[in-house]
Amino acid sequence: MSTSQDRVRDYFRIKTRQLLALAELPTGDHSGLTGSHREEIQRIYLSEILPRRFTVGRGLVYGPIHRSREADIVIWDALNYPGLPMADHSFYFAESVKAILESKSRWSQDDFDDVLLKSRHARDIVTMVGPSIEDTLMLMQLDIVALREGVSHVGMARTRHHIATGGVFLSGGESAFSEPVGISTEIVENADEAWLDLLLLLGPGRLVLKEYYDDQPRGRLLFFELGEDALLAFTNALLKLISDRSVVTESVFYMEQYADEVLFTSPYCVVDFPLTRPMPGRVPIWGEWDE
Secondary structure, eight states: OOOHHHHHHHHHHHHHHHHHHHHTSOOOSOHHHHHHHHHHHHHHHHHHHSOTTEEEEEEEEEOSSOBOOOEEEEEEETTTSOEEEOSSSEEEEGGGEEEEEEEEEEOOHHHHHHHHHHHHHHHTOOOOOOOOHHHHHHHHHHHHHHHHHTEEEEEEEEEOOOOEEEEEEEEOOTTTTOSSOOOOHHHHHTHHHHSOSEEEETTTTEEEEEEEOSSSSEEEEEEEEOGGGHHHHHHHHHHHHHHHTSOOSSOOOOTHHHHHHHHTOOOSEEEEEEOSSOOSEEEEEEEEEOO
C-alpha cells in the first residue's frame, strides 16, 4: 500500500511530466504566442495548488515610489486587496503582492540576466503596510514579558519581507550551476539585491533557493539536484515564501511532513553572500530595568 509520501511525490512527478509535455506543444513560430503559452500553463498549475485566497495573474506591481517591470506571473492576495485591470495591463498594489515569478521556455544566459534585472526592480519596491493583527498580538506578548521581567519597552522595530521573486526555466540549463558553481564575485556581492528567492530549472531538475541565516547578518544560496522531485521542492518553497509574507489565522502548513524524504535533501553547494539591506523580523526596543 502506498504511503502519503508516495502519493504526494507521485503527484508532483506527474505534474512535472505534464508541464514539460505541454511546454513542447506547437504554438507556431511567433515568439509572443510561445511566451503566452508557457506562462499560461504555469499560471494554471499554480492556480490549482495555491490556497484560494491567492490569485495568479500577470502585469505590473506598483509601490508608492517604485514599480516592477512587467511580470509573467503575479501572486497576490485577492481576498483582502483590490487590483486594477487596465486596457494594456493589470495594476497590482505592492501591499497585495506576495511573489513575482518569471517564466522562460528554455535556459539561456541572456534570459537569466533579464530575470535578475527584473528581480532587482521588484526588490526596490517598498510596501506601505500598517500594523496587522499579528503585530498587535506580538506587542501584547512584549507587554507581558516586560511586566514579568520588570523592564520597560517602547515597542518594537519591524522590518517586513520584500516581495518574493522567482524564475522558472522549463527546459535546458543542464550545465547551468553544475558543481563547482560558476557565478561571479560581482553576482555574489549583489545577491541580496538581485538574486531570485527561488529558481527552478525544471528539465534537469535543479533548484536554487535564497535564504537568510537566523543568527548572523548574511545570506546563502542553496543549490539542489532533485531530478523529478524539483517541482515538489519548488512548490513547497513558494508556499513558505507566501506564508512568511501573509497574516494567517490557522497554523502554518508544512509540506515536509508529507514529503520529508525529498524536502530534507542536502544541497550540493552553498554560497554565502553579504547583506545590503536589513533582514526581516521584529526587534523589541527595551527601556530601563526597574530597580
